[in-house]
Amino acid sequence: MHNLLGRIRSNLRPRMRLLLNALSQRYIWSDITAMAREHCNYNDVAGDVDPLSFAHAVFGTNEPLTPAPPDFSKKLGSVRSFMPPGAPDSFPSEPSVGRFLSQLVFYRKPAVVVELGCFVGWASAHLAMALQANGHGKLYCVDCDQKYLDATVTNLKRLGLDGVANTLLGKSTEATLVASLPNKIDILFIDTSHMYRDTLDEILLYSSRIGEAGCLVLHDSIRFPGVRRAVAEMSGKFRILTFGTESGNGVSVLLNSKKGSTPYPTPQIRGFEYWRVKPR
Secondary structure, three states: OHHHHHHHHHHHHHHHHHHHHHHOOOOOHHHHHHHHHHHOOHHHOOOOOOHHHHHHHHHOOOOOOOOOOOOHHHHHOOHHHHOOOOOOOOOOOOHHHHHHHHHHHHHHOOOEEEEEOOOOOHHHHHHHHHHHHHOOOEEEEEEOOHHHHHHHHHHHHHOOOHHHEEEEEOOOOOHHHHHOOOOOEEEEEEOOOOOHHHHHHHHHHHHOOEEEEEEEEEEOOOOOHHHHHHHHOOOOOEEEEEEOOOOOOOEEEEEEOOOOOOOOEOOEEOOEEOOEOOOO
């Protein structure tokens, strides 16, 4: 009986806190997110395929995309080959994120790709390899830590990808760093502090540089409350597409909802069009 009463009390306590917030109209984000972290588990929103491979799994076909992208993973090898000794396996993006980024660049044929937060260059290598396969385009890797930039440069050189990439040291929102980047960006990948204010500032600051057929891609948009909140607040400005990743971190793609909204087909699978882009 004592254990039963204890479980009842522990079950009622968070509900009473939520009711108190509602009755007092204290809709304070930190209160709600603290309760969500304590009582909710976002790991159940997970998946091991990227959207561009989704149709294969759904329709049970092995037919390739048209045209088929190169086998990027074969050349890149294991993520451990990118990592410094002792670094946690959870630091780099999940495999589905890398596959998605490389296919996104391969099919969209961007001229300028910017990555905010490159760590050791795992995602950078996927982006750079797709640009190299396209035969044009430039990647700009931004990080505020010199040792991460050094690791990224080492890994890109090891793979023969340094010719399509530039690295820039600094905080992503610093005026001098922003001024050193191209005025028009086709694809922007954000994987930085994951704090709400930082993420929102990055979206607002760089969105004016995204072309009509461009997009913003944010990692950790499910697991991290700051990224999730910033993305949610952009729902009126962008069309937002989100998919779960292996670790439940998630990725969101922000597409211009007004300008450049006219879709055009690219890769198809048995007549099923599942990615739409505007050709150059």
